Amino acid sequence: MIDLIAQSLFSGLLSGAYYALIALGLALVFGTMRVINLAHGELVLLGAYVSYTAEERLGLDPLASLPLALMVVIAANMVVYYLISLIKKDRELNSLILTFGIGVILTNAMLMIWSADIHSATTPWYHDAVILFDTLFAMQAELVFAGAGVVLVGAVWWWLEKTWYGRALRAVASNRDAAKLMGVDPRLTEILSFAVAGLLATVSGLALYTAKVIQPSLGHNLTVKAFIITVLAGIGSVPGVLLGAVLLGVVESLTVTIASSALQELAGMVLFLVVLLLMPSGLFGRAKRRG
Amino acid sequence: MTNAIKLAIFLVLAYGAVPLALGGNPYVIGLIVASLTIGGISVAWALLGNLGGMVSFGHAAFFGVGAYVSALLTMRAGWPVFPAMLAAGVGAAIASVATMPALRLRGPYFALAILAYAEIFRILATELKSVTGGAAGLLSIPRLPMVLGIDFGSKLGGYFVILTIVLLAMTGYQLIRRSPYGLALKAMHDSEDATKVVGVNSTMLKAWMLMVSAFITGVVGAFNAHYINFLEPDYAFAGLWTTLAIVSAIFGGYRTVTGPLLGAVVVYLVDQLLFKAILPQGHQIVLGVLLGAMILFSPGGLMPLLVAKFTRKEASHAA
Amino acid sequence: MLLELDGITVAFGGLVAVSNVSFTMAEGDVLGLVGPNGAGKTTLFNAVSGLVRPTQGRARLLGRDLIAMPIHARARAGIGRAFQVPQPLHELTVRENLIVASRFATGRIDNERIDEILDLLKLGHKAEAEASTALALTEQKALEVAKALATNPKLLMLDEVLAGLETAGKRAFMHTLDAVRARYGLALLIIEHDIETITRLCQRVIVLNFGKLIAEGTPEHVFNDSEVIRSYTGGEAA
Ligand SMILES: Nc1ncnc2c1ncn2[C@@H]1O[C@H](COP(=O)(O)OP(=O)(O)OP(=O)(O)O)[C@@H](O)[C@H]1O
Ligand SMILES: [Mg+2]
Numbered sequence: 002m003i004d005l006i007a008q009s010l011f012s013g014l015l016s017g018a019y020y021a022l023i024a025l026g027l028a029l030v031f032g033t034m035r036v037i038n039l040a041h042g043e044l045v046l047l048g049a050y051v052s053y054t055a056e057e058r059l060g061l062d063p064l065a066s067l068p069l070a071l072m073v074v075i076a077a078n079m080v081v082y083y084l085i086s087l088i089k090k091d092r093e094l095n096s097l098i099l100t101f102g103i104g105v106i107l108t109n110a111m112l113m114i115w116s117a118d119i120h121s122a123t124t125p126w127y128h129d130a131v132i133l134f135d136t137l138f139a140m141q142a143e144l145v146f147a148g149a150g151v152v153l154v155g156a157v158w159w160w161l162e163k164t165w166y167g168r169a170l171r172a173v174a175s176n177r178d179a180a181k182l183m184g185v186d187p188r189l190t191e192i193l194s195f196a197v198a199g200l201l202a203t204v205s206g207l208a209l210y211t212a213k214v215i216q217p218s219l220g221h222n223l224t225v226k227a228f229i230i231t232v233l234a235g236i237g238s239v240p241g242v243l244l245g246a247v248l249l250g251v252v253e254s255l256t257v258t259i260a261s262s263a264l265q266e267l268a269g270m271v272l273f274l275v276v277l278l279l280m281p282s283g284l285f286g287r288a289k290r291r292g
Numbered sequence: 293m294t295n296a297i298k299l300a301i302f303l304v305l306a307y308g309a310v311p312l313a314l315g316g317n318p319y320v321i322g323l324i325v326a327s328l329t330i331g332g333i334s335v336a337w338a339l340l341g342n343l344g345g346m347v348s349f350g351h352a353a354f355f356g357v358g359a360y361v362s363a364l365l366t367m368r369a370g371w372p373v374f375p376a377m378l379a380a381g382v383g384a385a386i387a388s389v390a391t392m393p394a395l396r397l398r399g400p401y402f403a404l405a406i407l408a409y410a411e412i413f414r415i416l417a418t419e420l421k422s423v424t425g426g427a428a429g430l431l432s433i434p435r436l437p438m439v440l441g442i443d444f445g446s447k448l449g450g451y452f453v454i455l456t457i458v459l460l461a462m463t464g465y466q467l468i469r470r471s472p473y474g475l476a477l478k479a480m481h482d483s484e485d486a487t488k489v490v491g492v493n494s495t496m497l498k499a500w501m502l503m504v505s506a507f508i509t510g511v512v513g514a515f516n517a518h519y520i521n522f523l524e525p526d527y528a529f530a531g532l533w534t535t536l537a538i539v540s541a542i543f544g545g546y547r548t549v550t551g552p553l554l555g556a557v558v559v560y561l562v563d564q565l566l567f568k569a570i571l572p573q574g575h576q577i578v579l580g581v582l583l584g585a586m587i588l589f590s591p592g593g594l595m596p597l598l599v600a601k602f603t604r605k606e607a608s609h610a611a
Numbered sequence: 612m613l614l615e616l617d618g619i620t621v622a623f624g625g626l627v628a629v630s631n632v633s634f635t636m637a638e639g640d641v642l643g644l645v646g647p648n649g650a651g652k653t654t655l656f657n658a659v660s661g662l663v664r665p666t667q668g669r670a671r672l673l674g675r676d677l678i679a680m681p682i683h684a685r686a687r688a689g690i691g692r693a694f695q696v697p698q699p700l701h702e703l704t705v706r707e708n709l710i711v712a713s714r715f716a717t718g719r720i721d722n723e724r725i726d727e728i729l730d731l732l733k734l735g736h737k738a739e740a741e742a743s744t745a746l747a748l749t750e751q752k753a754l755e756v757a758k759a760l761a762t763n764p765k766l767l768m769l770d771e772v773l774a775g776l777e778t779a780g781k782r783a784f785m786h787t788l789d790a791v792r793a794r795y796g797l798a799l800l801i802i803e804h805d806i807e808t809i810t811r812l813c814q815r816v817i818v819l820n821f822g823k824l825i826a827e828g829t830p831e832h833v834f835n836d837s838e839v840i841r842s843y844t845g846g847e848a849a
């Protein structure tokens with residue numbers, strides 16, 4: 002039993018790092034523009050499908066397809082940004098409906114292009130097992146992308162806290178007009194945050210493709226997970242995203258071990274509602290008031 | 293043309309001409325029934341959105357709860373179908389009480405919290421196997437009954453039932469909208485403090501709207517269960533119910549009472565008759581395009597836009 | 612006592628906007644509340660009508676604890692309020708504004724009273740006009756008072772409803788307020804900068820400066836008080 006729990010905690014940690022990758026993109030855009038991009042999960046999936054096509058058609062290793070996937074996903078996210086920026090009135094809610102629509106478009110486009118079949122990476126290296134400390138099991142892909150998750154979250158945190166761009170981004174987030182007066186072009190920083198979100202989505206997509214399976218209908222679920230984590234984290238906290246993601250990963254994984262795999266999603270949803278209703282500023286948020 | 297005449301013409305068409313013309317074509321009647329079902333959810337969704345100022349991504353929750361309540365009452369407790377459908381509305385309204393803590397959340401948070409509730413309800417329906425039959429679902433749910441010689445269990449009978457449900461829902465919506473409750477809700481959007489200061493309990497009013505919306509959705513869900521005689525959690529709580537309702541309401545104009553129904557009929561029929569034929573897989577892409585285009589170019593809906601264009605032309609002719 | 616405030620304090624983070632303010636009003640009283648810009652007058656109104664929660668202190672209306680009540684319950688208990696910046700109920704007509712106020716604060720729509728109020732405040736000709744777009748400034752201010760009156764208040768709180776009107780408009784509005792008082796016999800709590808207006812309307816005045824109550828008494832007495840004069844000239848210069 003102890004072994005099972007230990008394995009479960011370990012798997013939860015690994016998924017947590019991978020969830021953090023997905024959530025950080027959503028949280029970043031939310032933080033800068035107060036827009037929840039409901040198509041974010043579909044973008045993750047798009048990255049995964051580009052990688053799948055590259056592997057299938059060109060025999061490329063999934064990691065080698067990264068540049069191609071990056072171009073596609075970031076370009077797609079630029080289109081999303083452009084469309085959102087066309088909204089003039091009531092942006093918070095209208096952008097929600099708009100990106101929901103974009104999600105529907107992407108899901109169905111992927112369905113048309115790649116059919117409803119389930120795929121996963123065929124390069125065996127990714128699925129090879131690694132045993133740590135004699136007892137803990139992981140796939141190589143899980144380790145690679147958990148590592149990538151931690152590194153990228155750290156990088157984004159450093160970028161936001163320590164660089165000029167990051168500060169400009171945060172300035173735009175807290176007060177668009179004041180930022181303008183300081184000589185920061187809000188549009189540019191918003192575009193930047195969408196580009197970085199696209200990058201994070203692409204890497205998450207590769208993780209999804211190599212460590213799990215892909216199917217066009219999964220995108221929505223990924224967005225919901227990312228949003229749950231954003232709420233757990235609280236607005237504006239990058240380390241919070243990592244902690245929230247790990248929390249979700251561990252809770253899910255323990256639920257599967259102790260109860261049943263059918264209850265995995267339920268655990269996440271209940272955690273989400275409890276935090277949303279009882280702690281409106283999130284577990285790690287620095288914003289005291291919401292919006 | 294006065295509104296009363298318009299209404300009379302509409303009723304004659306809906307209850308007389310449509311069944312006469314299409315009654316012999318079960319496929320088309322089936323499509324129309326499905327579109328009215330979506331219209332019902334859409335009206336309920338728009339009521340919450342327009343009067344309550346709340347966007348919900350989780351109306352499938354109330355649809356599913358209504359479907360299960362009615363199916364179980366008739367199958368396990370031997371209730372007659374029509375009372376069970378009403379009880380299903382009440383059941384969905386009660387389920388909405390569970391979601392009320394979310395009312396104090398703003399905009400997107402509320403929208404997504406309701407989505408979480410829908411997921412939770414779906415998982416519960418899957419897991420409570422002893423009650424709901426779990427993922428295998430419920431088979432042979434009782435058909436709508438024969439009353440006064442009319443077989444409501446037939447396709448055409450179902451048409452009359454769902455048409456009546458939706459029209460009653462719209463009537464209720466209109467009555468609320470015209471009442472002081474409707475006025476207070478309308479004022480609340482842009483002047484919440486001022487509304488409270490004259491004695492309006494805005495949280496309570498929103499809670500009522502959520503309950504009314506859930507009630508309507510629950511009854512529609514119950515109708516659907518008895519109409520297709522089959523339920524499973526992934527179907528009853530499918531996000532598609534919400535998506536279609538939102539697209540219809542946004543397309544028809546969610547700030548109007550008739551818009552959501554018109555939107556549902558147009559969107560669903562065009563999707564099924566036209567786009568499904570052209571794109572057998574992924575035809576719902578059209579829904580996404582519609583939704584995006586409407587939000588960007590005419591957030592008030594297509595119907596209001598057309599009406600405005602039309603009346604403007606008339607006015608300039610008159611001038 | 613109609614209204615009893617006891618040690619009301621409102622702090623926004625470090626800024627103490629209202630500091631330990633206590634006073635009482637009897638039924639039918641007309642009390643003026645004056646003080647320089649930013650003195651905390653509106654904040655005090657907010658504390659009484661429920662829009663902000665005092666950090667300390669108690670407030671009672673006819674012996675009932677107000678602080679525990681949500682905003683709408685205070686309106687039903689008898690607190691009527693006109694906002695400094697007019698806040699008509701958007702998208703409704705003038706009459707509908709009063710219908711909502713009457714229905715939700717008193718439990719029924721008192722059409723007779725609504726017509727009477729429209730008449731008293733000279734809004735009859737605008738009854739069917741949209742409140743948030745079709746009213747001139749004087750009419751917007753009149754609607755603020757009308758809305759509050761439609762809630763059938765025991766205490767009517769007016770936040771600078773005369774500010775921004777020219778002399779003739781001011782005079783007319785003061786007559787209207789006299790008529791309102793004569794008709795409904797309610798108590799008035801009036802925020803106003805114009806000393807002449809206050810002197811003309813109120814039996815008693817209290818003065819706030821930097822959130823503190825610094826003087827209280829008849830208008831003649833208070834406006835000759837040296838500290839009050841200093842606070843005003845100092846406040847004006849700042
Ligand atoms: N919600 C709030 N948050 C933070 N500070 C506030 C808030 N409301 C008021 N204040 C501050 O409290 C102080 C008192 O403001 P208040 O509006 O009560 O003044 P006032 O006496 O009504 O002034 P005026 O004559 O200009 O209307 C001001 O410094 C104001 O900036
Ligand atoms: Mg003020």
